[in-house]
Amino acid sequence: MVKIKITNCHIHTFNEENQVIDSGEIVIEGDVISYVGEVRDGENDKKDFSRVIDARGKVCLPGFINSHTHAPMTLFRGFADDLPLMTWLEDKIWPAEDKLQGEDVYWGTLLSCLEMIKSGTTTFNDMYFFLDDMAKAVGESGMRAVLSRGLIGLEERKAAVGLEETEKLIGSWHNAFDGRIKMMLGPHAPYTCPPEFLIKIIEKAEQHKLPLHIHLAETKFEVEQSKQLYGMTPIEHMEKLGLFNYPVTAAHCVHLSPGDIEILSRNKVTVVHNPGSNLKLGSGIAPVIQLLEAGVTVSLGTDSAASNNNLDMLEEVRLAALIHKGVTGDPTVLPACKALEMATREGAKSIFCEGEIGMLKTGYKADLILLNLEKPHLCPFHDLTAHIVYAAQSSDIETVIIDGKVVMENREIKNLDQEKIMYHAQKMASILTGGIPCEGASN
Template sequence: MKTLIKDAAVVRPDGTTAQASIAVDGTRIAAVGAVPEGFAADEIIDGKDMLAVPGFVNAHTHASMTLLRSYADDMELMEWLNNHIWPVEAKMVSDDIYWGAALAAVEMIKSGTTTFADMYGPFMERVADVVAQSGMRGVLSRGIIGVAPDGEKKIEENVTLYKDYHGAADGRITVMFGPHAPYTCPPDFLKKVARAAQQLGAEVHIHMNETRAEIAQIEKQYGKRPFAYVEETGLFESGTLAAHCVHLDDEEIAIMKKHHIRVAHNPGSNMKLASGTAPVPRLREEGICVALGTDGASSNNNLDMLQEIQLAALLHKVTSYDPLAVPALEALKMGTEYGAEAVGLKDVGRLEAGAKADITLVSMKGAAWCPRHNEVSLLVYSGSAADVDTVLCDGKILMRHRALQTLDEEKILFEASRCAARLTR
């Protein structure tokens, strides 16, 4: 399949924008600019008044938590988890996971996201089904809580998920291991997770340092802060995606640099749960990869990556009193190029020849896009998810002119509502 996007405003890897065409041959971008001689497109997309950016990468979410959107709001993290979220999640069956993830896929595609890193479970194979059907990329991990009676079983489920689905859906599925957090996974248990991941060559996705309370709990139990505690278990030897990383000291940042730990910053969720503000400017100065995630839709309450990009650009300006803390282009890269790096994907997150054809086209026809002095600035500070017009992933059109091509939106909304009603009644 060959697709030609004609005459769009293309955001290049260096941040400049140029009027150009994008030739897509199969799953990859064949050219940006001059169309190769003899390129015969099977599909032509008019890029006039469109801004072409890499598909957004949601580096941390819990897709099936869409079923709990607006169910429990305006409370601190531990009350929210222990008294509201975990009791409902304990009732989830296979179909709940499927329809919740399908609802998430609808929302993500319609807001321009092509890749998501998901930690949830059980029944993560149903999320893999959604990835395969939707045409998105999924970086999946079975959420593992070590203090639960069936903790060992959860590790085995993650092993099975890796063996059955890593590299599936034409290579669009990646599987990581998902130990939930240091406060739910004791040291000996994390060592078991580390061994299982290392035996398979898998990387790790874990929550780290989200709140002051959990850090205090770890210090009380083990006499050290979370990163030092987890480092001793060997978990960081596999390659690590660490979600949140809100409260860090110098020693922990040094550990992150030593192990090349990548961060999934979740500004919307951290603000809503009053968890704090991650030291993103400091992490950037230290050369640590910082990506963006939405977290789950029950703590955000949406999966809109463009909103996370906007929040990242604004939040760190106001907390640091520095208008240059996270410039617009850097925020966009956190949601695209750096996101791909954070979740371990190569050739994703950049619009250039040879890269995977994960492309989001944003309409610039609205009043908020006039005048067009700087398209990247307009996207980050003025754009909205409703402006996303067309989305391609791996060269396949997932949405064209706001119409989904791979998913039945009406059926998914109906089934997701039915599942949510049963779980929460």
């Protein structure tokens, strides 16, 4: 069994007490953490370990959890900017997605995995199509992922195909790659899934005992449309249909009434805040402070690189910490530690992986990152948590370990060919969108 020791580092555990260790070490045995604590005298014999990593001048954190994204949409980065959501979807994204093939999704997913690993993300929660190709890419990358086949019920034939594919995908990929891949059910949104179709999806959730991943209350238009069609908000509508009788990860939840927040809290629905995407699409700012006050689990996601336009979770942490101070006029709300919790511990809760990832704790999966603190923009050193949230850059993340395996060290990705992935992604994107390949792209 591979046994790794990381020593002489700051450790931000994000355990239940948010314990911070100034000079500590972590021992990894196989794919789990077997020790987190102070540096132990007499435990430095290298022969006891496959590797000893001296992390002096660095902080060790749990890997970031991107609780809502659409990884293959990196192929549409920069393709449809400065547009409202429905125009963005109907006029640009959906027509381009109609051209997608499995190979496009494979290379787009690998490009996302490259970007996420380089910015410290170790787990992502995704909804998309061609999941066989996505799962293959995730397996090769070494990342951890929760995948949902996006389900849209506007056309009867396509809706039936989506449900059939979901059934097969669950059988093929749930708990694949030593458990690194898990599956959810993925109804896209109430405005693309009529009630009778949502009921069929709910039946699948009951059959397979799996959570659901859905977009909810992202725009004012969606809420008003729901009121016109059903006489209730999207949140009220989902509760009436019985969706919330099952574990649900709800992305966005920007436009909520006090009654909606009470429903989400009472039903223990977890909410994914996507500040960058919501700002860029002009969708608004989710009432995160009210959700937290109501006891709702709130995590962070980037949404897709087509609407963000990156997958940098540290940027989302900083945005979340800043914008709610601005909109409330209260600089004490959503402090730095809480923002980081939303990207780690709360992320695990949000995608129903609590007890497995999201903390640096004995028995948890060895998913962690090392961030170099010895940088000009992190000097002088006063407050570790504040530095990570308000001053650090994702490029400061030097080492990423997932499932006990070093997937990036000294900024070098170990098991993916960056140049080859970028070449194929650019080629696929140019065909899909009619764009011009970047000069210098080579195989």
